[in-house]
Amino acid sequence: xxxxxxxxxxxxxxxxxxxxxxxxxxxxxxxxxxxxxxxxxxxxxxxxxxxxxxxxxxxxxxxxxxxxxxxxxxxxxxxxxxxxxxxxxxxxxxxxxxxxxxxxxxxxxxxxx
Amino acid sequence: xxxxxxxxxxxxxxxxxxxxxxxxxxxxxxxxxxxxxxxxxxxxxxxxxxxxxxxxxxxxxxxxxxxxxxxxxxxxxxxxxxxxxxxxxxxxxxxxxxxxxxxxxxxxxxxxxxxxx
Numbered sequence: 001x002x003x004x005x006x007x008x009x010x011x012x013x014x015x016x017x018x019x020x021x022x023x024x025x026x027x028x029x030x031x032x033x034x035x036x037x038x039x040x041x042x043x044x045x046x047x048x049x050x051x052x053x054x055x056x057x058x059x060x061x062x063x064x065x066x067x068x069x070x071x072x073x074x075x076x077x078x079x080x081x082x083x084x085x086x087x088x089x090x091x092x093x094x095x096x097x098x099x100x101x102x103x104x105x106x107x108x109x110x111x112x113x
Numbered sequence: 114x115x116x117x118x119x120x121x122x123x124x125x126x127x128x129x130x131x132x133x134x135x136x137x138x139x140x141x142x143x144x145x146x147x148x149x150x151x152x153x154x155x156x157x158x159x160x161x162x163x164x165x166x167x168x169x170x171x172x173x174x175x176x177x178x179x180x181x182x183x184x185x186x187x188x189x190x191x192x193x194x195x196x197x198x199x200x201x202x203x204x205x206x207x208x209x210x211x212x213x214x215x216x217x218x219x220x221x222x223x224x225x226x227x228x229x230x
Contacts, residue, residue, distance in 0.1 A: 004155070032217060043117070043204050043221025044156070087156070091217070097169040098216035099146045099208055103156040 002027045004104035021073040023088030031093040038085045078111045117222035125228045131193040138207030151201035195229045
């Protein structure tokens with residue numbers, strides 16, 4: 001069974017204090033690793049897809065990286081508006097459903113001004 | 114462009130009652146998914162429609178849950194009869210067909226918070 005574990009559960013940063021979120025995964029065959037952002041009362045919002053070890057994707061202050069066992073979401077000089085829950089998810093290569101994802105529980109990020 | 118719309122945003126019902134959740138995907142999106150998050154747990158896949166056909170319903174918990182997508186547009190998820198453990202947030206997501214990248218990029222609605230008392 002596919003499994004995704006995210007750490008830490010919660011992270012509090014000062015504005016400008018860079019850090020990283022971790023996503024460890026176990027999947028029989030990785031077809032894609034996904035990062036989503038979720039704001040309170042909203043649904044998850046797509047950020048990145050990574051497909052193979054060594055791949056990196058960037059968007060503004062966020063950079064996602066992937067190894068064979070885990071992914072990191074690096075946040076550089078965060079701002080209060082980066083506060084959200086960050087979700088990691090994987091898709092198994094054995095499935096036929098492109099959007100059938102296994103999610104982790106998420107990391108709640110709070111950035112203080 | 115309108116996003117994925119879910120109705121109602123909140124529903125409070127008693128155990129044994131019936132509830133129907135509705136999802137309107139982004140116009141033109143062939144793929145429609147239902148997910149749910151129960152308290153303290155991660156978001157879990159329920160099922161996937163491609164147009165009006167069920168592609169994968171392996172995540173449906175039991176036969177009290179019935180999903181339909183008539184005409185390949187909006188979808189409904191009916192819970193009958195509802196049990197206490199059905200409480201949670203039910204999310205709908207859609208994606209465009211065609212290329213892999215568009216198939217995999219899910220757009221989520223804001224969810225329906227279901228409380229079964």
